[in-house]
Amino acid sequence: MNAILEALDRYAHWAARWPVLAALAPFVPVVALWWGVAAAGVFPRAFFPAPPDVLQSFLTLTYKGILPAYLEDSIGRLAAGVSVGILLGIPLGILVGLSGVARKALWPVLLFFQAIGDIAWLPLLLIWFGFGLGTMTFVIVYTVIFPVVINTALGVRSIPPELVRAAQSLGAPRWRILTDVILPGALPNIMTGLRNGLGYGWRALIAAEIIVGTSGIGFLMFDARRAGSAVEIVLGMIVLGLLWYIVDAWILAPIERATGQRWGLVTRA
Amino acid sequence: MKSLTLRNLHKTYFDPAVGTRVTAIQDVSLEIGPGEFVAVVGPAGCGKSTILNMVAGFLPATRGDIIVGDRPVKGPGRDRGVVFQNFALLPWKTVIDNVGFGLKMRGIAKPERDRIAMEFLELAGLSHAAERYPNELSGGMQQRAGVVRALANEPDVLLMDEPFASVDAQTRMTLQEELMRIWGERRHTVLFITHDVGEAVFLADRVVVLSKGHVLREIPITIPRPRG
Ligand SMILES: Nc1ncnc2c1ncn2[C@@H]1O[C@H](COP(=O)(O)OP(=O)(O)O)[C@@H](O)[C@H]1O
Ligand SMILES: [Mg+2]
Numbered sequence A: 001m002n003a004i005l006e007a008l009d010r011y012a013h014w015a016a017r018w019p020v021l022a023a024l025a026p027f028v029p030v031v032a033l034w035w036g037v038a039a040a041g042v043f044p045r046a047f048f049p050a051p052p053d054v055l056q057s058f059l060t061l062t063y064k065g066i067l068p069a070y071l072e073d074s075i076g077r078l079a080a081g082v083s084v085g086i087l088l089g090i091p092l093g094i095l096v097g098l099s100g101v102a103r104k105a106l107w108p109v110l111l112f113f114q115a116i117g118d119i120a121w122l123p124l125l126l127i128w129f130g131f132g133l134g135t136m137t138f139v140i141v142y143t144v145i146f147p148v149v150i151n152t153a154l155g156v157r158s159i160p161p162e163l164v165r166a167a168q169s170l171g172a173p174r175w176r177i178l179t180d181v182i183l184p185g186a187l188p189n190i191m192t193g194l195r196n197g198l199g200y201g202w203r204a205l206i207a208a209e210i211i212v213g214t215s216g217i218g219f220l221m222f223d224a225r226r227a228g229s230a231v232e233i234v235l236g237m238i239v240l241g242l243l244w245y246i247v248d249a250w251i252l253a254p255i256e257r258a259t260g261q262r263w264g265l266v267t268r269a
Numbered sequence B: 001m002k003s004l005t006l007r008n009l010h011k012t013y014f015d016p017a018v019g020t021r022v023t024a025i026q027d028v029s030l031e032i033g034p035g036e037f038v039a040v041v042g043p044a045g046c047g048k049s050t051i052l053n054m055v056a057g058f059l060p061a062t063r064g065d066i067i068v069g070d071r072p073v074k075g076p077g078r079d080r081g082v083v084f085q086n087f088a089l090l091p092w093k094t095v096i097d098n099v100g101f102g103l104k105m106r107g108i109a110k111p112e113r114d115r116i117a118m119e120f121l122e123l124a125g126l127s128h129a130a131e132r133y134p135n136e137l138s139g140g141m142q143q144r145a146g147v148v149r150a151l152a153n154e155p156d157v158l159l160m161d162e163p164f165a166s167v168d169a170q171t172r173m174t175l176q177e178e179l180m181r182i183w184g185e186r187r188h189t190v191l192f193i194t195h196d197v198g199e200a201v202f203l204a205d206r207v208v209v210l211s212k213g214h215v216l217r218e219i220p221i222t223i224p225r226p227r228g
Helices: A003-019 A017-024 A027-040 A051-064 A066-098 A101-117 A119-127 A133-157 A161-169 A174-212 A216-224 A230-261 B048-056 B095-099 B101-105 B108-124 B139-150 B169-186 B195-202
Strands: B005-017 B020-032 B037-041 B064-067 B080-083 B156-160 B190-194 B206-211 B214-222
Touching: A003 A017, A027 A051, A051 A066, A051 A230, A066 A101, A066 A133, A066 A174, A066 A216, A066 A230, A101 A133, A119 A133, A119 A174, A133 A174, A161 A174, A161 B080, A174 A216, A174 A230, A174 B214, B005 B048, B020 B048, B020 B190, B020 B214, B037 B048, B037 B195, B048 B080, B048 B156, B048 B169, B048 B190, B080 B139, B080 B214, B095 B101, B095 B139, B101 B108, B108 B139, B139 B156, B139 B169, B169 B195, B190 B195, B195 B206
Parallel strands: B037 B190, B037 B206, B080 B156, B156 B190
Antiparallel strands: B005 B020, B005 B064, B206 B214
């Protein structure tokens, strides 16, 4: 028992010193299990590839330039859709959060369209935009915008009225109330909306690429299915997971640490 | 410093959910001279905050006039500095940026407003905490920052709504003494709200007793300062 505690203690020290390795360490047993099952030959190799097969496929596709090109396409589409979603969603969320009239008018509409779901739009979008960037962007914007609008509105409504009053009494004009009170006050919720929106948007993108795509990670996986290549499908899954981890650990989490957590508005995870 | 005049002030709240009217303030008149410190005291729910919020311009009066110097009040403005019970510091700004916020709104450049804000932080014994965020400060320190934030903006009138009600008794006494020291140097016109009669008598030139929305009586406090 003591030995286990000691080992855990040593692991904690080591993890604090090497955060990147600490993030990878939990995957060691997962990969080991995967490798073990594959090596035991329970399933045919073509259906259940082992880690070296996937690594081999990664190297080949990277060398041929397919993987980098597809990755670039997927990330580019996501970035375009998410940017439009944020640029539309944050102002709309602030409007809904600040104005009771706007809230009463827009809330039912928001809930209605949110319920339809992105993929349900695809048949119609294909008629309108065809198999192209228009369709993909629409789907991503559609998925991103609802969590951003709803969380931004919640964030605005959560700001204590006294903060607005304090700023007014110090001589702040309306636009300053917006930039110095409303926006920072709603930021933790906006980040939550963004986090959800990115997650949904990413999934919507893969689905859209599978259905309408001619490139991208989703297309890679679906194309591999046609060719019966399980190894490329597994590679695609791993790439998706890694990308999400990178977005979260390198972009979202640092922003949250520097803002809401620093200001004492949200507790540390 | 300017005078603050309330003339035949009325306030009726209308609650659309219940459909009833509540008369919170009934014919309140009050004259606070330039540099005078007036405390309004009364039990919870007697209408103290309603008066202060109307003077601050946060709430419209149902009837009556509020005049600062010779200008009628229309909405919030920097001529009336407000100190809130729960401090109302902006959590995303450091202490020095909170204190310099009013100066920033007046278009004063960063180095100059930092210099002025630092002077006021020194006045409150807070210069060591200038770069901290409000959530890293104790309640007493936050309210010191809240007071000098209002002062740094050079208001004509200082409005304080139970400013020391949410700190512990020990800190409250220190804050009261510090407020007296600062007021003694600068002589602001002050409207101070409290439910604590002892606090009112310790601080004010005149105590106004409020009951159920109207003035019960006004008592001049002639005890020489400093009071103990
Ligand atoms: N927004 C409001 N709507 C309806 N009634 C209110 C509102 N604000 C205060 N009141 C009522 O007005 C009276 C005075 O409230 P307030 O000025 O906050 O008292 P105090 O600050 O002395 O405790 C109370 O009866 C309170 O319930
Ligand atoms: Mg009150």
